[in-house]
Every structure is written in C-alpha cells, then in structure tokens.
Amino acid sequence: MADGCYRIFPLGDNALTIEFGTDISELLNNKAISLAGYFEAQPFPGFIETVPAYTSTTIFYDLVTVRNEFAGFATAFEAVENIVENVLDKLDKASENGSRIVEIPVSFSESRALDLDFVAESNGLDRSEVIEIFISKIYRVYMLGFLPGFAYMGEVDERIDLPRKASPRLKVPKGSVGIAGRQTGIYPLESPGGWQIIGRTDVELFTPHEDSLCFLRPGDLVTFVEVETSLQ
Amino acid sequence: MSLLVTKEGIFTTVQDLGRFGRKRFGINQTSVMDAAASRLINILLDNDQSEAVLEMHFPACEILFEGDAIFALGGADFGVELDETPVENWRSIFAEKGSVLRFRQKLSGNRAYLSVAGGFEVVKWLGSASTNLAAKIGGYKGRTLKKGDQIGLKTKSARSEFISKQISRSPIPPYSQFPVVRIIVGAEYELLTPLSKQALKQNFTISNDSNRMGFRLSGEPLCLSETKELLSSAVNFGTIQLLPDGQLVVLMADHQTSGGYPRIANVITRDFPLIAQLGSNDKVAFQLVSVEAAENLALEFETELNVLKAGCKYSG
Numbered sequence: 001m002a003d004g005c006y007r008i009f010p011l012g013d014n015a016l017t018i019e020f021g022t023d024i025s026e027l028l029n030n031k032a033i034s035l036a037g038y039f040e041a042q043p044f045p046g047f048i049e050t051v052p053a054y055t056s057t058t059i060f061y062d063l064v065t066v067r068n069e070f071a072g073f074a075t076a077f078e079a080v081e082n083i084v085e086n087v088l089d090k091l092d093k094a095s096e097n098g099s100r101i102v103e104i105p106v107s108f109s110e111s112r113a114l115d116l117d118f119v120a121e122s123n124g125l126d127r128s129e130v131i132e133i134f135i136s137k138i139y140r141v142y143m144l145g146f147l148p149g150f151a152y153m154g155e156v157d158e159r160i161d162l163p164r165k166a167s168p169r170l171k172v173p174k175g176s177v178g179i180a181g182r183q184t185g186i187y188p189l190e191s192p193g194g195w196q197i198i199g200r201t202d203v204e205l206f207t208p209h210e211d212s213l214c215f216l217r218p219g220d221l222v223t224f225v226e227v228e229t230s231l232q
Numbered sequence: 233m234s235l236l237v238t239k240e241g242i243f244t245t246v247q248d249l250g251r252f253g254r255k256r257f258g259i260n261q262t263s264v265m266d267a268a269a270s271r272l273i274n275i276l277l278d279n280d281q282s283e284a285v286l287e288m289h290f291p292a293c294e295i296l297f298e299g300d301a302i303f304a305l306g307g308a309d310f311g312v313e314l315d316e317t318p319v320e321n322w323r324s325i326f327a328e329k330g331s332v333l334r335f336r337q338k339l340s341g342n343r344a345y346l347s348v349a350g351g352f353e354v355v356k357w358l359g360s361a362s363t364n365l366a367a368k369i370g371g372y373k374g375r376t377l378k379k380g381d382q383i384g385l386k387t388k389s390a391r392s393e394f395i396s397k398q399i400s401r402s403p404i405p406p407y408s409q410f411p412v413v414r415i416i417v418g419a420e421y422e423l424l425t426p427l428s429k430q431a432l433k434q435n436f437t438i439s440n441d442s443n444r445m446g447f448r449l450s451g452e453p454l455c456l457s458e459t460k461e462l463l464s465s466a467v468n469f470g471t472i473q474l475l476p477d478g479q480l481v482v483l484m485a486d487h488q489t490s491g492g493y494p495r496i497a498n499v500i501t502r503d504f505p506l507i508a509q510l511g512s513n514d515k516v517a518f519q520l521v522s523v524e525a526a527e528n529l530a531l532e533f534e535t536e537l538n539v540l541k542a543g544c545k546y547s548g
Contacts, residue, residue: 009418010417012470017465056463056465143464144489145488145490147488148366148367208357
C-alpha cells in the first residue's frame with residue numbers, strides 16, 4: 001500500500017481486521033475493497049469470508065484449518081497476518097476499483113418522507129431546499145452492513161445533516177432513504193431503525209436470489225433523482 | 233415422516249452452524265447460539281455436524297412424532313418427557329409414531345436443541361438452513377415455529393437396529409449460571425482507563441433485554457480514556473462492545489454484520505456455549521487469555537469431537 005500505514009488486530013480467535021485509517025476517505029476505502037476482493041478471488045486454506053468497511057477489511061477464517069495448513073506459525077492469527085502483509089505489498093501496484101454509477105429514484109412525498117420536515121426545521125431550511133441539496137450530490141457506497149443490502153453512503157452535505165433519532169423507530173418502511181450524520185442509506189427491508197427518513201424508493205435493494213443479492217456494492221457511485229408520487 | 237408442532241413455544245427456530253460468505257452484503261451468520269450442543273447431538277446421531285436442529289427457549293413447543301424417529305436433545309435441560317417418560321440430554325432416543333415430546337420445566341440453561349437422525353428437511357438458502365428473521369428467509373419459512381407447523385425428516389423411517397447411546401461427560405461444555413468466560417482483548421481494550429480495566433473483572437449480570445442478537449450486561453460502567461468516534465466496521469459473534477452509557481453488550485448469533493461501538497474484547501470460540509446458555513439475571517465473569525491460548529482451547533475441543541465422532545460411527 002502506498003503509505004504502508006495500517007494496523008492489524010484480532011476480532012476474536014477466528015477473524016482479524018486490517019485498519020488503514022480512522023477517517024473516511026475514498027483512498028482508504030478503495031484499499032479496503034481491493035484487499036477484500038483479492039481474498040474473495042484468491043482465498044487461502046481456511047479462508048471463510050471478508051467484510052470490507054469504511055477504512056478496514058475484516059477476514060474471517062477457520063482457525064483449525066489455518067493452524068493445520070500453516071503449522072510454521074505459533075497461531076492462526078499470525079499465519080493470516082503474514083498472508084495479509086504479503087498481499088498488501090502486491091496490492092500496491094493494483095489499479096483503482098472501477099466504480100459503477102447508479103441512479104436511484106426517490107419520492108419525497110409527505111407520506112414517505114417521515115422526517116423531512118424535522119430535518120428541514122433543524123437545519124433552518126424548507127423541504128424543497130433539503131431535497132435540492134440532497135439530490136445535488138453524488139454519493140459513494142462505502143460499505144454494506146446492518147441489514148442485508150444496506151449501503152452506507154456519504155457524504156451528506158453538512159447543511160442538511162442530522163444525527164440519528166434519540167429513540168429509534170420500531171418500524172422503518174422498506175425502501176426508506178435516511179440520513180445519519182453525514183451518512184445516507186436506504187432500508188432494504190422493513191426494520192427498526194434510527195435514521196432520519198427523508199424519502200422512499202421502490203428499487204429493490206435486496207433480493208434473496210444468490211446471483212443478485214444486493215443492488216448496491218461497495219465503491220458504487222449513487223445519484224438520487226426525485227420522482228413524483230406515482231410510486232405505489 | 234415429520235414432526236408436528238402441537239403447542240407453540242415462545243421462540244423456536246431452525247438453525248445450523250451458520251450462513252457464511254455473505255457478511256459483506258450485510259447477511260449475517262444467524263447460526264445456533266450453542267454450536268457445541270448442536271454439533272454434539274448431531275455427532276451422536278451420526279448426522280453431519282452441521283445438520284440443522286431446532287433451537288428452543290422456555291416455554292418450548294410440544295412436538296408430536298408422526299412416525300418412528302430417533303432423536304437427541306442437548307444444551308439446556310427443560311425437563312423433557314417423551315409421553316410420560318423423562319428423557320435425558322445427550323442421549324439418542326427412539327420415539328414411536330404418535331409419541332409426544334413435552335418440555336416440562338426449565339432446569340438449567342436457556343437454549344435446548346433437538347436433532348433427529350437423518351436431519352430435518354429444510355430448504356437451504358445461501359448454503360445454510362438457519363433462520364434469518366430480519367430478512368424472513370431460511371429455516372422454516374423464515375420464521376419461528378407455530379402450532380400446526382409440520383417439519384419433515386429426511387429419513388423415511390427410523391433404523392431398526394437402534395441402540396441407545398450417550399455422550400460421555402468430557403466434550404459437554406461445563407455449563408453454569410455463573411460461568412467464567414474467557415476473552416481476548418479487542419481493538420479498543422487499551423483505551424480503557426486503568427479503573428475500567430479493573431472493572432472488566434467484575435461480575436456482570438445478563439440484563440432483561442438480551443436476545444439472539446446480543447446480551448446486554450449490567451455492572452459498574454466502564455469508560456475509555458479518550459472519547460473516540462469510530463467508523464463502522466465488521467463485528468463478530470462474541471464481540472464485546474462498550475455502549476455510550478458505559479455498559480457492555482456481547483454480540484450473539486443474530487448480531488448485525490457491522491458496528492461502530494468500541495470493541496473491548498471478544499469471547500473465545502471455546503466458551504461461546506457457556507455464554508450462549510445464559511439468560512436474564514444470570515451472571516458472568518470474564519478472564520483475559522492470549523490469542524494462542526484461545527486457539528489451543530478451540531483445537532482441544534475439536535480433538536474431543538473427533539474422538540466422539542469415531543465412537544459414534546454406525547458399523548455398516
């Protein structure tokens with residue numbers, strides 16, 4: 001990796017995390033995505049899966065297999081750490097991840113934008129200004145997590161940002177577009193949740209089909225377009 | 233051949249050892265809470281260790297055998313009776329067509345497992361039969377079992393050469409209502425104040441709002457020497473996070489794939505069963521061990537399972 005700066009720590013006895021930094025950055029996020037992609041494509045014996053996040057990648061492994069296959073190391077943790085360090089050198093030369101550009105239609109009608117008035121009021125704006133500011137940006141998908149297909153996207157313009165609700169909603173409707181601080185995300189399923197809901201989309205973010213589980217993936221660039229409330 | 237739920241329990245689901253390989257899409261493992269118990273009874277029945285089982289909480293459901301079957305129970309002890317005869321955990325048992333399994337009283341533990349020889353007939357989703365309640369997929373129709381549900385068995389009839397077998401004590405986890413659970417340090421452990429590091433050694437109580445997603449602990453609050461805003465990253469089964477109010481939460485089988493709270497420690501694989509069998513008001517104490525010790529303890533258990541497995545193979 002270009003700056004060679006990272007930290008590796010165990011996440012239990014069957015996983016480790018490589019943390020490239022502690023601040024949101026496209027560069028660090030790309031590193032996390034590339035590293036995860038490398039192991040998904042070229043797994044080592046005992047490899048289970050990766051989770052790329054904002055600035056980190058976590059690798060889950062079967063410690064029994066790793067211990068048996070890499071007997072020269074005192075621990076499975078050290079063996080995987082060594083594998084990761086070797087791969088990080090190689091990835092240095094790796095090219096950028098190709099980003100897809102994805103358009104998501106959103107309805108901001110009153111019945112769907114549950115917290116739009118609150119977001120507007122809290123930021124001293126009116127509804128249309130919040131919508132205008134929100135849809136004028138291109139957002140990057142940094143990671144998936146929380147729920148199947150839930151994409152953490154950023155960064156929301158600070159003129160319209162707002163922390164999570166103090167008390168989460170018990171039921172956030174499927175397709176709800178929310179804001180939490182400077183992050184935005186879409187609920188792929190009905191779920192409890194604390195994000196401030198400013199609109200809703202009909203796009204299926206998650207389907208149970210193995211080959212098309214999630215509509216969005218890390219590294220995607222997302223634009224939201226306002227649609228009339230012809231959505232059901 | 234099938235089992236029929238004749239009375240509903242509070243929280244019965246189909247689970248196996250978990251759905252792996254899709255965490256990066258936000259799809260979590262949603263496995264059994266106590267993998268040791270389900271693996272042990274599956275081995276006893278000569279099933280694949282990863283065969284799906286029923287995970288039951290108390291009060292558990294009542295189950296009618298609609299045909300002859302061989303089954304085994306493990307984990308919590310809910311005072312089980314087959315018709316009017318008490319049946320023990322960790323033993324393979326023959327059930328005649330028409331007999332009824334009842335879970336009379338909560339004697340120990342919080343999650344009881346039922347496996348059948350041959351396994352349950354459940355459709356796998358993404359390689360696993362576990363129930364993902366958030367996505368309402370997997371297991372039995374993606375939900376908890378209700379009265380009237382009929383769950384098929386893969387084996388059409390029970391083996392005529394049935395011999396009752398029992399698991400020797402050694403691989404059975406040393407369950408307790410107040411276990412010492414071993415942990416390894418987490419990414420933010422070193423940020424705890426010296427007093428909070430001491431406080432991690434106190435006896436914690438499992439609070440009422442504990443479920444398959446996580447156990448909330450109550451005790452003297454802990455704090456970090458510097459407040460740190462963390463970006464979300466992956467978490468694991470057994471990850472112990474520090475909540476803003478100073479209390480700890482231990483992430484369990486249905487935990488979300490990512491989180492942003494400080495990671496103080498992680499429960500070691502070997503001791504998952506001990507914490508998984510706890511319920512509200514039970515107590516737990518933690519003991520720090522090295523990664524190497526944690527790994528060795530996991531390997532030791534695998535060796536014990538292999539010994540058991542060798543002894544449980546049916547001849548022919």
